Amino acid sequence: MTLVLHDTMARAKRPFVPVNAERVTMYVCGPTVYNYAHIGNARPVVVFDVLFRVLRHLYGADHVVYAANVTDVDDKINLKAAQEGVPIGAITDRYLAAYNADMAVLGALRPTAQPRATQTMDAIVAMIGRLVAAGAAYAAEGHVLFDTQAYGDYGKLSGRSLDDMIAGARVEVAPYKRRPADFVLWKPSKLGEPVWESPFGPGRPGWHIECSAMIEQVLGLPIDIHGGGNDLIFPHHENELAQGMCADHVEAYANYWLHNGFLNMDSEKMSKSLGNVQLVHDLIQRAPGEALRWALLASHYRQPLAWTDDGVTQARSALDTLYGALRRARDVPAEGDAPSEAFMEALLDDLNTPRANAELFALARRLETGAPTERARAKGELLASGALLGFLQADPEAWFHGGADAALTARIDALIARRVAARAAKDWASADAIRAELTALNVEVMDNPTGATWRLKESA
RNA sequence: GGCCUGAUGGCGGAGUGGUGACGCAGCGGACUGCAAAUCCGCGCACCCGAGUUCGAUUCUCGGUCAGGCCUCCA
Secondary structure (H helix, E strand, O other): OOOEEEEOOOOEEEEOOOOOOOOEEEEEOOOEOOOOOEHHHHHHHHHHHHHHHHHHHHHOHHHEEEEEOEEOOOHHHHHHHHHHOOOHHHHHHHHHHHHHHHHHHOOOOOOOEOOEHHHOHHHHHHHHHHHHHOOOEEEEOOEEEEOHHHOOOOOOOOOOOHHHHHHHOOOOOOOOOOOOOOEEEEEOOOOOOOOEOOOOOOEEEOHHHHHHHHHHHHHOOOEEEEEEEHHHHHHHHHHHHHHHHHHHOOOOOEEEEEEEOOEEEOOEEOOOOOOOOOEHHHHHHHOOHHHHHHHHHOOOOOOOEEOOHHHHHHHHHHHHHHHHHHHHOOOOOOOOOOOOHHHHHHHHEOOOHHHHHHHHHHHHHHHHHOOHHHHHHHHHHHHHHHHHHOOOOOOHHHHHHOOOOHHHHHHHHHHHHHHHHHHHOOOHHHHHHHHHHHHHOOEEEEEEOOEEEEEEOOOO
């Protein structure tokens, strides 16, 4: 079985072949840390986390290098720092820590590297220098601009021609640009903003060059996979590509371009500028991170995803079913540590997580209904398959009891014990009365021949 | 204006040129003291029009609707 990935450049699925199977490289554009991340920001994080896990499974955990950058130089950061009267580092440290904590709750592994723009400044300046030397960039009025004429394939990734861009230009073109599509590599800092020294004058880098420099420094060109949201295709990735190619004269910049579809609220994209955001920070107070992760992976990563409360509820119910099977199979030994074949086949087909999830249910059914040997194998496969997607690794009891503190748990256990005794004595009236008490505590009991299990129902 | 996606049952969501996954919700049955959970079963879903075809939800063209990018944006 081979991994097949949809490559935006080819506009088709292609079998994945890394440049070096000993060191598979992936880069994904990460956050600008000036605020909490919203659930739309989390989609690529979770999607590429799945790809990261799949690659580690295929090539070995030590043979995959995954870098996700942190943009910590930015207008919005400057604004926030000015508002609070603190240095930008105070802002970026705070929100990077929150970001990493939130993404961890969603089950995302930490990338191998999280390069920060402020710590990559030398490489950025050096790269701009090489672009100027190669004649692919020019200085104008304190700015350094990339000359889009210098890269013959400019527009190939996004499927636009330079003519189209000029024809469709809606934005006023800065007077110092030779051509409308040219973009900033270095610009002067405004008064009070952070400044870095460079041969082109004091200033700060443009956004696109940060990523190119970090990729070059952390991973080396060409990289195997470059990922991000599909809104980054143009201009961000197009520009990164042009810079990388012109600065380093390499054969290729990234061999596979992957882009995830957008997450919508009320059929509009969720974005900070539209103000229709739901922060991960808030969502994880109301639902388990694993359920949010499931909701994010319930549709294929390239499809648009409508985010609704009902979607989260359905995700939670789906996990209830799976964890329920695991809980009932508590005494079944798990045999083997390999995901099922059908599951892998789905996942390797351009990360078809909906189909992979369906296979999880097939395994759960075999776990519920199979003969003992089949149950053991199904349990092993279910656990291993789940692990590859970042699911089902919690203790089933913990999943169902989630949200109950020690005191509540003790109280529930005591009621359950009394109820089990009442049932053993066929004292149905007492048993029902105790069940009513439990219901009042938002607890649902599930009797079985020898006792009972319980779950905390979703609070309204 | 230019470029580009998508449209599947009550809901979410795969997939396929011909027996229409899977999940959630619902209904019937088994099981249960009653429930819950589980198991078994059920429900005439593929935006509209034309074309290609023995046959189209799946391919082609046109249309409608929804959305994205072209500006910071996952």
